[in-house]
Amino acid sequence: MNASGQRGRKPRADVQRNRAALLETAQRHFLQHGVGTSLEAVAKEAGVGPGTLYRHFPTREALLAAVLQTRSEELVARQADIDQLGDPAEALEQWLRAMEDYFSAFSGLPDPLMAAARAQEPDNPLTLPCDTLITATDKYVQAAQLAGRVRESVKGYDLFLAAVSVAWIKGTGATDEESVDRLRALLASGYREPDDQA
Amino acid sequence: MNASGQRGRKPRADVQRNRAALLETAQRHFLQHGVGTSLEAVAKEAGVGPGTLYRHFPTREALLAAVLQTRSEELVARQADIDQLGDPAEALEQWLRAMEDYFSAFSGLPDPLMAAARAQEPDNPLTLPCDTLITATDKYVQAAQLAGRVRESVKGYDLFLAAVSVAWIKGTGATDEESVDRLRALLASGYREPDDQA
DNA sequence: GGTTTGACCGGATGCTACCTCCGTTTTACG
């Protein structure tokens, strides 16, 4: 133990500096060019060699997961607001929108996300966030079902899939916002109880 | 005009041979490795140089469209059967399944398909099949709406998007058939008229 | 059947991106 209470040697300053620069640059490139952006370009613009990038983030997914960390925290914050709502059907709906926004953060994000959702890949750094989201969705679904607002046949995972799909469609950029709205409405009338008048 | 009634010179035998070999090999590779498979590998296995492949099919999409031609014909055949059905709601449902199967022919197919669906790209060889499918879907939707079996708010394009989405999910391989079934059912109760007892 | 012609072939080529390895540099600590 050293003075800062950490095990072993104090972490080097350049490590943190490079990591922060990489994350900042990567986020910008993911935003502009999607998740398939060139990692070499990210490294160069962050002012480090490719080796440094790969040491910090061994795979594209690892970098992606680290960049998504910020968005995850936003999502958790939004979750707190949603939990305040009295209406469980409204809460579910807002939660689905929140997830959809999260999935739409970068174009092409749904693909690695679905690859990670396929379980038995504990080494994939995106698996944990995915599982968390599925579990949370299930919570909202069950609450709404208890209130008789959502069909009993629906599972949280189904609506997780629905949200990812909508995000995927948005990410392809082939569709106007109107069509996406209609698709969301179609899904909503699919999971809601038929006699729900809300 | 020559003896065979064609303009100019008779097409060379090796052209047809190479084209057929490329199509056959490409289909096998698309099946095994998805639409992102290496075109160089396809050319090598077909016994031609990369130049020959690119002369026959200038882009990956062109090759894909040519390989899909066979499947398109199957789809048209299936359409004939569907048109025999008396029940327009049943016809729509079967048509959606037929489209979904078509989209699921190769893993990763939905992405280039959606890219082509984005209009104003008349040079994309996948645009034509896409537009045809959307138009056909609209036909089935309108027939079912006329019979009061499908909500008025639904558009053919919406269900086209739904079918592509389901195919995309299947293609990621991250989901078991049961979940896909539930998602399909969810979508169905979303577009059907609420009081439809069928 | 021989010659001509031009369409077609296919490999060599330049490019971009991925990912790894290892000699060099930086950093923390005593």
Add this chain to the structure above:
DNA sequence: CGTAAAACGGAGGTAGCATCCGGTCAAACC
């Protein structure tokens, strides 16, 4: 300030894409 551990970063091997061009081969004409 000296030292050793840790991190850096660029060189380099691999793979795939897409193009170009000299050589070839099949079809057409005599």
